[in-house]
Amino acid sequence: MTHVHAPRGGAPVGFITELDGVEAASVIYLRLWSDGPKGKHAVRQDFENSLGKMRGQKALASFEDLYGLCALHGRRPLMRHAVNCKCVGADEACFANFIAAAATGQREDAMMIATLLVRPDFAPVITGLARDFGLTLMRMNVHAPQTMTSASKGQPRSDLPAQQPVTLH
Numbered sequence: 175m176t177h178v179h180a181p182r183g184g185a186p187v188g189f190i191t192e193l194d195g196v197e198a199a200s201v202i203y204l205r206l207w208s209d210g211p212k213g214k215h216a217v218r219q220d221f222e223n224s225l226g227k228m229r230g231q232k233a234l235a236s237f238e239d240l241y242g243l244c245a246l247h248g249r250r251p252l253m254r255h256a257v258n259c260k261c262v263g264a265d266e267a268c269f270a271n272f273i274a275a276a277a278t279g280q281r282e283d284a285m286m287i288a289t290l291l292v293r294p295d296f297a298p299v300i301t302g303l304a305r306d307f308g309l310t311l312m313r314m315n316v317h318a319p320q321t322m323t324s325a326s327k328g329q330p331r332s333d334l335p336a337q338q339p340v341t342l343h
Contacts (some may be wrong), residue, residue: 182264193319194318200269203237203250204252273304275287277304277308
């Protein structure tokens with residue numbers, strides 16, 4: 175008898191609300207970019223609205239290169255959850271920690287994490303791109319996600335996306 179195992183990279187390890195701003199934004203942008211043309215357009219618009227057209231395009235190019243190298247030279251495909259899922263999968267947590275470590279100058283840690291994502295010979299390249307992307311997120315002044323209800327009124331927050339019942343885990 176053979177056992178079918180779900181890919182471990184999709185296993186939930188936490189919640190998006192437990193991440194800081196850079197980590198949460200890393201996960202959300204990864205999900206959006208992976209979600210197809212509408213998601214890619216949303217990422218592009220967000221970068222340009224936050225940074226201006228020129229800086230936004232530069233940030234987008236850096237993210238595209240990072241994503242592309244992870245996809246092309248990854249040890250395996252990165253698992254992700256649905257865009258609006260409140261869970262964070264193991265691969266997403268790894269990606270978020272990688273971006274945060276690179277952006278905060280923890281190069282050795284970032285390089286080690288990079289080897290979990292891609293072949294070791296590509297670790298230095300994606301670490302540089304991760305640093306650029308993480309610093310961009312810091313310039314955008316991204317904030318950690320809040321709980322799903324407004325503390326002051328007990329009402330659902332209108333600035334958070336609606337939850338989808340289907341996730342990729």
